[in-house]
Amino acid sequence: MTNFVRELKIVLLGHVAVGKTSIALRFTEDKFDPNTESTIGASFLTKSLVIGETKYNLKIWDSAGQERYRSLGTMYYKDSDATILVYDVSVRSTFKKMKEWYEELKKFGPENIFVVVCANKIDLENQQIPKSKGEDFAKHNGLEFMETSAKEGTNIQDLFKLICKSVPEKV
Numbered sequence: 001m002t003n004f005v006r007e008l009k010i011v012l013l014g015h016v017a018v019g020k021t022s023i024a025l026r027f028t029e030d031k032f033d034p035n036t037e038s039t040i041g042a043s044f045l046t047k048s049l050v051i052g053e054t055k056y057n058l059k060i061w062d063s064a065g066q067e068r069y070r071s072l073g074t075m076y077y078k079d080s081d082a083t084i085l086v087y088d089v090s091v092r093s094t095f096k097k098m099k100e101w102y103e104e105l106k107k108f109g110p111e112n113i114f115v116v117v118c119a120n121k122i123d124l125e126n127q128q129i130p131k132s133k134g135e136d137f138a139k140h141n142g143l144e145f146m147e148t149s150a151k152e153g154t155n156i157q158d159l160f161k162l163i164c165k166s167v168p169e170k171v
């Protein structure tokens with residue numbers, strides 16, 4: 001029985017092609033599409049998770065390529081509860097971009113938003129960014145850290161569960 005219902009808005013941030021749409025698709029539909037370029041991202045996808053007695057209705061905001069121009073605008077962040085800051089472990093430049101998105105979030109996003117740094121594509125062999133680099137950045141900024149593979153589904157459920165359990169209730 002679920003006695004409580006909570007609505008959470010989660011926003012995905014990160015450079016183009018790091019796997020934001022793939023993470024959202026894996027979580028909401030348990031699908032992986034090697035050609036997500038063809039998927040025009042909706043402004044958000046929804047999915048419910050039940051944890052204990054609480055049902056979480058999640059709205060997951062995914063940018064549909066606008067991140068290329070870094071013009072997501074304040075609407076994107078408005079009233080968001082959590083952010084997933086994604087980088088691709090096989091492309092070094094995406095780590096720096098992820099940090100830039102974090103700066104943008106601090107400027108335009110809500111205060112005290114819950115943030116998970118997400119090292120995606122850990123299924124790949126040619127990893128360029130050691131796990132410790134991501135962990136250090138997260139720790140230094142008081143953020144959570146997780147390694148994921150949208151392709152294989154690794155830690156995708158856990159990523160969203162962590163968010164549900166960690167976002168404090170609004171009073």
Ligand code: GDP
Pocket residue numbers: 014015016017018019020021022023033034035036037120121122123124148149150151152
């Ligand atoms: P976005 O631009 O950040 O939304 O990235 P996409 O979700 O469109 O993914 C970009 C490319 O990376 C696509 O070809 C995906 O299939 C691929 N991709 C996404 N996640 C993973 C992953 O975990 N592992 C691997 N190997 N490829 C991935």
Ligand code: MG
Pocket residue numbers: 020021022036041062063064065
């Ligand atoms: Mg996308």
